[in-house]
Amino acid sequence: MSFQKTIAWVLCILSAGLLYSCDQAQRGSNSNKPPARGGRGEIVLVIDSLKFQGEVKEALLEVFQEDIPGLVREESLYDLRRVDPRAMTRILRMAYNIVYVTTFDDKNPGSQSINAQFSKKSKEQAAKNDSLFMIRNEDEFARGQEVIYLFGNNEKELIENLRKNKSKIQNLFEVRERNRLGEVLFNRTNGKLAAKGEELFNLELKIPPSYQFVKEGENFLWARQPTPTTQRADISLIFYETEYKSEEQLFPENIIKLRDEILKTRVFGDPNNPESFVKTEKQVPPAFRNLKIDGQYAVEMRGQWKTNNVSMGGSFISYVTVNPDNSKLYFMEGFVFYPNEKHKSALWEIETILMGTNFIENPEK
Structure with a gap:
């Protein structure tokens, strides 16, 4: 034709x-x-x-x-x-x-x-x-x-x-x-992190092999692509699960509150300094939009992070979504530490990885 x-x-x-x-x-x-x-x-x-x-x-x-x-x-x-x-x-x-x-x-x-x-x-x-x-x-x-x-x-x-x-x-x-x-990115994936995602959250995580396991805790996982260069950003990925109780948990102010609660006791700029925990920068108001991840309603939040002692900072993208099969709410985020460099490519990478997440179907469903 x-x-x-x-x-x-x-x-x-x-x-x-x-x-x-x-x-x-x-x-x-x-x-x-x-x-x-x-x-x-x-x-x-x-x-x-x-x-x-x-x-x-x-x-x-x-x-x-x-x-x-x-x-x-x-x-x-x-x-x-x-x-x-x-x-x-x-x-x-x-x-x-x-x-x-x-x-x-x-x-x-x-x-x-x-x-x-x-x-x-x-x-x-x-x-x-x-x-x-x-x-x-x-x-x-x-x-x-x-x-x-x-x-x-x-x-x-x-x-x-x-x-x-x-x-x-x-x-x-x-x-x-x-x-x-x-x-x-998904030509090869990190099998160990994929196994952790299934074990902890019943999620299929597609994380490239360049990311390394950092830390896990109760309903929490942290992976990181370290050693930044002028061509490569330092990117961290975090995953968290909690009970879904009401749609108010998906309101912007409650998503910010949840993010700060998760990070305050789990993610630090300096592991030896408890006052270096990561939090949301409020002077640059986060931006929100609605979308879908694996067919389920999700809220995206984009903004700036900083450590409480203001020694580090950068950009982040967070996604909050709900699995109706098990009434669980999932918080997924990628944050960038890349001083004096553009963050666009790193944010594309985070978006691609996190939006590639799939719920593993419950065989009892």
Whole structure:
């Protein structure tokens, strides 16, 4: 199926105008294509130079370069590389993530070169339904590639849809990057830590072999990837289990309280100094969002940690979820010690590991 026919067919059947994936049956024909390339979190944004200004530019930056929540220093979600459509080389077309942006009323040469890929019928369908704004094309130029087309009949429609669907677009690339990283991290896992996870919590923990066992206690496990370098952060992972009594335990203020209770008696910057326990930095308010882990409702918390004696500090991501089979509440966290370096890559690693956790099904269920 040609690309233009694919576009026309998609626009005819989409009513909500959110997401579309190419026919998976077509992927067999991609075996001769080169593998996609690009850094983690890198997106090639293809848009006419004159289009990338004003409110269009602002809306796109709000989507792709929004600051990661919970950090002291500003770090954007993705690394954006803007390219004019007429400057797209063969090498750039091999990028892992490509986003084309256009409006059908734009007569500038760059936008016209993108619009030429849409059939007349496609544009007519879009004109009838202003909620149509996105098309996904997998493996268009390379294997493992994601190509997104964001479009509108005019700039007003494009901007409105970008802002209205910001979280959907961000989530698309977040899941994609997490799956990509997971293929690397979970190539091998630490069998001893996996056994501990099953024994202590009845959880399937996927922890890379670079992490080492540090400490266990009643309903508690601590693993760590030590010896930080300029290329590698010091990352700790902690797991804790308690009884689930009410949904109030999942309220933000109670999650912060639970975190501080867990860490105060179990995690220290200096094991020989009981006053060096880890706690939540309140001056940088933690950020929360709801999601799912292994199909179950979970709350994510991102923020900053510090030791009580303020000798160390860094970033963290926590997840609180409930297993309805055994009425247990699980607290899982990864925190980073990486002074004077960016934390984005380490936080991606933590997110990928913790969100890869699975409940082990109870055979008596």
